[in-house]
Amino acid sequence: MAKWCFGIDLGGTTVKCALFQTDGTVEEKWEIVTRTENNGEAILPDIAATILAKIEEKKIDKAEVAGVGIGVPGPVEETGEIPCAVNLHWGRKNIEKELGDLTGLAVKAGNDANVAALGEMWKGGGQGAKNLILVTLGTGVGGGIIVNEKIVTGAHGAGGEIGHAFVNPAETKACNCGNKGCLEQYASATGIARLAKEALESETEDSVLRTVKNISAKSVFDAYKEGDVLAGKIVDKFAAYLGNALAVFACVSDPDVFVIGGGVSKAGQVLIDAVEKYYKAHAFTASKETPIKLATLGNDAGIYGAAKLILSKDN
Missing domain, CATH: 3.30.420.40 (ATPase, nucleotide binding domain)
Structure with a gap:
């Protein structure tokens, strides 16, 4: 034994x-x-x-x-x-x-x-679930899909590459994978920083972010928690991309739970709340109440x- x-x-x-x-x-x-x-x-x-x-x-x-x-x-x-x-x-x-x-x-x-x-299904944020989608928001966007306690790998080992789901047909800049309009370009730490730089150039509001030398996802969420209006617009844009994508993924594998991990997830419950708003607005009826939780195992x-x-x- x-x-x-x-x-x-x-x-x-x-x-x-x-x-x-x-x-x-x-x-x-x-x-x-x-x-x-x-x-x-x-x-x-x-x-x-x-x-x-x-x-x-x-x-x-x-x-x-x-x-x-x-x-x-x-x-x-x-x-x-x-x-x-x-x-x-x-x-x-x-x-x-x-x-x-x-x-x-x-x-x-x-x-x-x-x-x-x-790991998150076994001993972490998705403990007790048999069907789970993990989204890791770091330098890029990674993911893993579990169906009936088994990893979905697919024909080419590319199952769960949700960071490269196509979410924006208007995108003109290439993702690291070579395609354009991937979720990773908006929901990763680097993607959020990019959304912030674009907002600072196109919007006119006063914002604490205008005083930040090196904009990061953390600085955006810190400002958002303090009620910064421009930071709110940036977080809302990020949340729309991710929440809408999760609604699509739910139609494919219908998880018991979504678990959000990676460095960006350290923003905490405010991130979950922002994403959940868009997820619930667009998810299929049967999946609307699927919870979105924070990962707990970290590294x-x-x-x-x-x-x-x-x-x-x-x-």
Whole structure:
């Protein structure tokens, strides 16, 4: 009977690692540096070494380890292969087989945003749900979709790439993905800063934002909380894009709950209230009352989700 598992969240700078009991209790968390030089050839051996060292340190019988779950920044195919992971300088790689061979343990890999969604469903803002959409508002907009407790990956591993949903046909500037009018261009931290700069140029109101040297999503929401009228217009525009997009997503997967995470979500309940107004105005009748909640696991969502990934044998 398995008593332990490992959750690994592989990022471009650091690898977050955790040893879990199979009930979801964290035994220990730690980080190692992601060594991306030489096409990232040291990354998986480093992860294997830290896992095996932890097993030895804790005097754990390998037979009692369910395996290793790992979230990676890029699409993951059903075979356990990744076509590429740009930030890691990897080309095509079968991460499950390679890490499995290095550790002698079962390995299950998933896209990092999808894995974070699984974590929030298991032990975070969506706890108790079986159907969930996670939206992460950071430098970009990421997402993960869970249906009947299973991650939606799709034919190309691109399920849940909600940041690149097309929301504005009038857009003339390109998104990082190459398309124009993606949700990420308006709902990310950089997108909100862009909306603010445009508003400062086109609107005439006095605003505390006119005194801010480097406009950020945080400065916009801070001003909004103080009743700044121009900040209110910016937040309303952001909320319209995101709330309307969530209404579309609800028609596709009908979640029990939306969970909003990422750095922008630190604005708190005022962000949820602004988005909810537009969501409720446009959602299909059956989904109008679907709650929108804040993520609660923060940077730990990935390790929790990775652990759940290996524990969900049907996933």
